[in-house]
Amino acid sequence: MEVIIQPDPQAASLVAARIVARLVGEKPAAVLGLATGSTPIPLYRELVRLHREEALDFSGVRTFNLDEYVGLGPEHPASYSRFLYDHLLDEINIAPHRVHFADGLAADIPSFCGAYEAAIRRAGGIDLQVLGLGTDGHIGFNEPTSSLASRTRIKSLTRATRDANRRFFDNPEDVPHHVITMGVGTILDSRACLLLAFGREKAEAIRAVVEGPVTAMVPGSALQLHQHVYILVDEAAASALERHEYYRWVYANKPAWQQYG
Numbered sequence: 001m002e003v004i005i006q007p008d009p010q011a012a013s014l015v016a017a018r019i020v021a022r023l024v025g026e027k028p029a030a031v032l033g034l035a036t037g038s039t040p041i042p043l044y045r046e047l048v049r050l051h052r053e054e055a056l057d058f059s060g061v062r063t064f065n066l067d068e069y070v071g072l073g074p075e076h077p078a079s080y081s082r083f084l085y086d087h088l089l090d091e092i093n094i095a096p097h098r099v100h101f102a103d104g105l106a107a108d109i110p111s112f113c114g115a116y117e118a119a120i121r122r123a124g125g126i127d128l129q130v131l132g133l134g135t136d137g138h139i140g141f142n143e144p145t146s147s148l149a150s151r152t153r154i155k156s157l158t159r160a161t162r163d164a165n166r167r168f169f170d171n172p173e174d175v176p177h178h179v180i181t182m183g184v185g186t187i188l189d190s191r192a193c194l195l196l197a198f199g200r201e202k203a204e205a206i207r208a209v210v211e212g213p214v215t216a217m218v219p220g221s222a223l224q225l226h227q228h229v230y231i232l233v234d235e236a237a238a239s240a241l242e243r244h245e246y247y248r249w250v251y252a253n254k255p256a257w258q259q260y261g
């Protein structure tokens, strides 16, 4: 894991955007896995800026979103597809047929999930998967005890996750109980992962993901089994890391061509 500690969320998001931009520059037909939540918003804002002001070209890119609420379609303001259109996809040059969503309105969810996995495979696999982190260490909507080999499927949310996401709904009761999420195994199949976490409330989860044991109780800890993971954190989210001095030293001593900041 490459742990990159930055002074604040904005600085970390600029580094993340450079990682995405470098990939898209080197591989114009890159396949991106996209996450929602408040954490990646500054990353998407910077990608939109790079597109508008520095001509970053997304015309060859394909995207797959990580997760979605069952029962919500792109018209629903709290759906993850709406979120991604609003924060990124409507603002860059990507054709609709290159954008793939977990379909919260699918009539046959198991068949949809199988087809989604097949579509990812047909696209050649995900080159870079953007991830946020739940305070309990979940990635996507893979709640604690999710199989580390899991694939795209329906999941039931924990009370804690429903509570955390209440802020996006007018009525707390409206937060769906069920979601579709790429599995931990699906995420591990991507060629690289970029996990973002900001704020003191994510510090314990980051410590568990980076320095704890690999356990289904902390689904993000499965990333320790992946060869190519960037962990981008601000000082607050890094504050519980035991080895933070080491991570800082490694990043500061990277050759310039390997640095993103």
Ligand code: GLP
Binding pocket: 035, 036, 037, 038, 039, 040, 066, 067, 131, 132, 133, 134, 135, 138, 139, 140, 141, 161
């Ligand atoms: C939800 C999403 C996750 C996200 C998490 C954290 O559970 N399914 O993908 O990482 O929330 O959200 P936030 O970035 O708003 O803290």
